[in-house]
Amino acid sequence: MDWNFIIFSIVKIAIVVGVVQGMVAYSVLAERKISAWIQDRVGPNRAAPPFVKYIPVLGPFLTRLGIFQPLADGLKFMFKEDFTPAGVKKIYFFLAPAIAVIPAMLTVAVIPFGSMMGQQKMVIADLNVGILYTFGIVSMGVYGIVLAGYAANSKYPFFGGIRSSAQMISYEISMGMSVIPVLLIVGNLNLSQIINWQSGHGWLVMYAPLSFVIFMVASFAETNRTPFDLPEAETELVGGYHTEYSSMKFALFFLAEYSNMVASSAMMVTLFFGGWTLPFWGLDQPAHSLGMGLANILVFLVKMLFFMVLFIWVRWMFPRFRYDQLMDLGWRRFLPLALVNILITAVWLWARS
């Protein structure tokens, strides 16, 4: 038993989970703020613990930014009544939120969020089959939603569940196909190796732009975000799959959605935008000092935040796709496109060698 490995892994897991949870909480705030700005509003700017108003300038400023709003939201979720409707299938009803959250949290395990800190690689599990693991885990997330829809024993959640599964089938394939060119170019499934390749050759988005576009659209569908938020279409399905949920169980679905967003952003950054590398200031090599290690992590976080903002921004920009349009886009547009993309990349690589 390597105690060193165990202890450092536990520390890394704790930090990563903490950071992801924090990002989830604050991306909810960002969602509300950005939506407000786009809709000519101000957004949450009142919630504050009582002592804050005694801090001279900073207190009111932070309150206006809504920094304390996630705390209030979390507290609210904790203290709400956890209501179990009469007709639900109890076991599945309790199981569904957990099944939704766990895959969402597990995805970040293989993502290298930094280079080195001392002797430690900044990745929880440096798997050789990183991408395959991610796809395996991500597609499990849909079970939570389907199960929630089934367990609620009510029309609208059921519709949500069905839509979710149909949507997942039509996008999972194009998503998987879209990554294959990346694997062809790099010749490795390990995410750390993919980043290393990118630090040598430049970001993969320049080699496989079409892959990136398909991957991005597919990950919007994967995370149930607008324009593909069919499973929870508030205007059509009351609340979609989580209609019958309340309190912490509902919060878990929320957590799952936003963790999925975090994971997808991280995946996009890792696969197409060079992960923790930047092509200048020596940030493209694994760090030798703690400071550089931190800088690498920071670079990764900033890139990720960009995609988080994009996720949020897009939500307030597009109307929802219709069910059949979604199928059309998934099966008849993106799947052939991804296949052609693979072909082109393969031919290009073959011609070059």
Add this chain to the structure above:
Amino acid sequence: MAITVNRKELTFWEKLYLPAIVGGLKVTMRHAFNTLIRRKVVTMEYPEQKWTLPTGYRGAPYLVKDQDGDTKCVSCQLCEFVCPPKAIRITPPGGTGLKADRPNAEKMPAEFEINMLRCIFCGFCQEVCPEEAIFLQKDYSLTALSRGEMIYNKEKLLTLGGVSPGIQKWKHKLEEAEAQESFPVKI
């Protein structure tokens, strides 16, 4: 005859969704820029900022005093009877009760209560009042911690209502009566 409208087929460019996406980006960017940088917010931060009410706004009905600080209400109970939701309750002074503040006016209410939870701000009381003693004023935010507090009594209504100067009918009557004491009448 039916007119057939030609439905334009979407062009390839439009089918790519790209122009729509760019348009969407532009619109949302513009709005975010306007709110963030140019501070063009359409909402109002309510308790700090309040809108100016138009004249004739029908808020909560309050009792008013005349310019001498006397109660105008003479407890005729017309408002009580006209009030559609029965929000007003007047206790008249009775035979041995309270004399009016004003000389020559016959009486004033011993108690005048408006239940603001019942009131629908219709303005009938104002319309029916022969003494111009009750007016719908510009208060719209009535809050209390209990239902009991929402029943406003005479004292509260008079304090909130303030002064509404006008023709002092009873004072005029008094002057008339005093003038009649000495013959010939001068007025």
